[in-house]
Amino acid sequence: MPQANRMYSVVIGAVNGKFSDVFAKLATLHAKQNFAFAIIAGDLCAKSDIATDADREELAKLLRGEITVPLSTYFALGRQPLPDEVVDLLEKGHGELCSNLSILGRKVSMKTADGFWIVAVGGAHSASIDQSMSQYAAEYTNDDAQAAGKGLTNADIVVTSDWPAHVQDGTKNRYTGTPPPSVDSIANLCTSLKPRYHFSASEAFYEREPFFHNGPSPRSVTRFISLAPYGNTAKAKWIYAFSLEPAVDASKHLPPGCTASPLTGGKKRKLESQESDFNSFRYANGNGTDHYRPDQRRQKRSRNNPPPIPNQCYFCLSNPSCEKHMIGSIGAEVYLTVAKGPLSTHQTFPELGFPGHVLMIPYEHQPTMSAISDAATRQATVTEVQRYRDALQRMLVEKTKGEDGRAKLGAVTWEISRHSGVHFHWQFLPVPVDMVQRGLVEAGFDKEAENLNYPKFVKGFKEMQEIEEGNFFKVMIWSEALRKEMVMPLDGDFRFDLQFGRRVLGKLMGLAQRTHWKDCAQTVAEETADVEAFKKGFKEFDFSFEE
Numbered sequence: 001m002p003q004a005n006r007m008y009s010v011v012i013g014a015v016n017g018k019f020s021d022v023f024a025k026l027a028t029l030h031a032k033q034n035f036a037f038a039i040i041a042g043d044l045c046a047k048s049d050i051a052t053d054a055d056r057e058e059l060a061k062l063l064r065g066e067i068t069v070p071l072s073t074y075f076a077l078g079r080q081p082l083p084d085e086v087v088d089l090l091e092k093g094h095g096e097l098c099s100n101l102s103i104l105g106r107k108v109s110m111k112t113a114d115g116f117w118i119v120a121v122g123g124a125h126s127a128s129i130d131q132s133m134s135q136y137a138a139e140y141t142n143d144d145a146q147a148a149g150k151g152l153t154n155a156d157i158v159v160t161s162d163w164p165a166h167v168q169d170g171t172k173n174r175y176t177g178t179p180p181p182s183v184d185s186i187a188n189l190c191t192s193l194k195p196r197y198h199f200s201a202s203e204a205f206y207e208r209e210p211f212f213h214n215g216p217s218p219r220s221v222t223r224f225i226s227l228a229p230y231g232n233t234a235k236a237k238w239i240y241a242f243s244l245e246p247a248v249d250a251s252k253h254l255p256p257g258c259t260a261s262p263l264t265g266g267k268k269r270k271l272e273s274q275e276s277d278f279n280s281f282r283y284a285n286g287n288g289t290d291h292y293r294p295d296q297r298r299q300k301r302s303r304n305n306p307p308p309i310p311n312q313c314y315f316c317l318s319n320p321s322c323e324k325h326m327i328g329s330i331g332a333e334v335y336l337t338v339a340k341g342p343l344s345t346h347q348t349f350p351e352l353g354f355p356g357h358v359l360m361i362p363y364e365h366q367p368t369m370s371a372i373s374d375a376a377t378r379q380a381t382v383t384e385v386q387r388y389r390d391a392l393q394r395m396l397v398e399k400t401k402g403e404d405g406r407a408k409l410g411a412v413t414w415e416i417s418r419h420s421g422v423h424f425h426w427q428f429l430p431v432p433v434d435m436v437q438r439g440l441v442e443a444g445f446d447k448e449a450e451n452l453n454y455p456k457f458v459k460g461f462k463e464m465q466e467i468e469e470g471n472f473f474k475v476m477i478w479s480e481a482l483r484k485e486m487v488m489p490l491d492g493d494f495r496f497d498l499q500f501g502r503r504v505l506g507k508l509m510g511l512a513q514r515t516h517w518k519d520c521a522q523t524v525a526e527e528t529a530d531v532e533a534f535k536k537g538f539k540e541f542d543f544s545f546e547e
């Protein structure tokens with residue numbers, strides 16, 4: 001450990017574009033503490049596709065040098081792609097964005113002016129990346145993680161956007177909510193460098209008990225700390241000052257509560273196969289493994305075979321391959337797409353002029369609604385998806401009102417909520433109002449569940465609430481005159497058909513041959529035409545234009 005005059009440093013979670021606020025607060029602290037340097041472990045900029053005008057103005061001010069960065073600050077390449085103008089400047093400035101503010105990058109090892117080694121791996125983990133991409137594209141591979149620490153046997157600080165695999169093993173401090181992806185190559189990096197601090201960023205603050213690495217005495221001890229974003233509503237810790245001073249008697253005493261390293265013994269992940277499976281049934285219903293793959297039957301996702309991360313998830317807008325031409329509306333927490341290979345066709349509902357099969361997808365990459373760790377975001381997502389559903393239903397009423405003033409269509413919304421899922425969402429499909437009124441939709445679901453020996457649907461409010469604590473399939477049946485909800489528990493030991501919703505409604509509506517989206521896939525031109533027709537029809541009901 002070098003002898004530095006300044007013995008404290010400070011680490012910050014995601015800034016998400018709030019530069020003025022964060023750097024003003026940092027300046028106040030720095031005036032008292034005289035930090036050696038600062039690290040931003042989370043995303044520096046606001047997410048491009050949801051950035052507000054205020055965010056863009058903040059960024060412009062930063063780039064014009066109108067916001068003072070009070071001390072030498074290194075920011076991680078986070079999981080969100082950086083705005084183009086930032087990438088341009090970094091490329092021109094060799095990693096410096098403005099005075100005192102430099103990027104750590106995808107795979108970096110560097111020595112600070114005070115002589116501390118920082119090793120960083122940034123971006124979202126990917127099985128492979130296009131080598132022609134910018135060096136500041138927000139992705140890294142296992143090879144990058146390995147290359148970052150090459151030639152070093154230790155480091156003072158490791159900064160990674162993903163967590164090391166198994167970091168929560170053997171600890172009493174569990175992270176509440178869904179942590180960032182945990183990756184074996186990041187665990188290997190931490191094991192080989194034995195840093196004093198390993199920093200990351202997450203939705204909530206997390207600090208593991210310190211752990212010691214195997215090896216001769218004195219054993220190296222690592223503290224793993226993951227910072228919450230600045231301005232998070234839960235007021236979780238987003239800034240953390242830490243000592244760079246060597247621990248007293250480190251050779252003899254381990255810190256209180258210290259455990260053995262949980263990071264050893266990680267196995268190689270099978271990300272690639274998981275990823276291609278997932279991609280292949282995106283719109284079929286991405287929330288689980290595919291029913292029609294005999295070799296995948298009953299496969300439970302293990303720790304070594306984790307779900308796709310946002311950059312690979314086709315429901316995540318941050319995935320470059322996300323099919324953005326399917327998007328029908330963009331809300332604050334949720335967006336709508338027309339269904340790929342919709343169950344209904346242009347002819348099914350002539351009053352509408354488009355199929356009307358729609359997906360409502362939250363921005364949050366979580367397997368279930370309850371997995372959204374931030375309570376405010378969770379509540380806002382629940383509220384907005386309900387609002388979208390109401391708006392879609394109002395559209396059906398207005399578009400199909402007959403001479404008697406009554407709508408010709410009702411609607412069914414269904415949801416698969418499983419902890420083992422990937423990126424949860426709701427499907428929405430109009431149905432003839434008669435089917436709803438005569439109880440045929442409800443009976444259709446009951447009957448098909450019985451045919452397949454599934455558990456019975458539960459329909460009482462209190463029992464539904466209990467079942468919704470676990471894994472479940474939910475159906476919401478609606479017409480102007482009728483509301484009906486029913487829930488099937490999915491916790492039992494049976495194989496649930498992810499096409500169940502489409503299967504039941506396909507049978508009812510004479511569209512059984514379209515149960516699988518793959519059997520009715522459309523060209524991009526057809527999809528685009530559907531989206532345009534949908535947008536036109538939905539426009540006057542789409543509240544996202546109002547805000």
Ligand SMILES: [Zn+2]
Nearest residue numbers: 313316365423
């Ligand atoms: Zn996702």
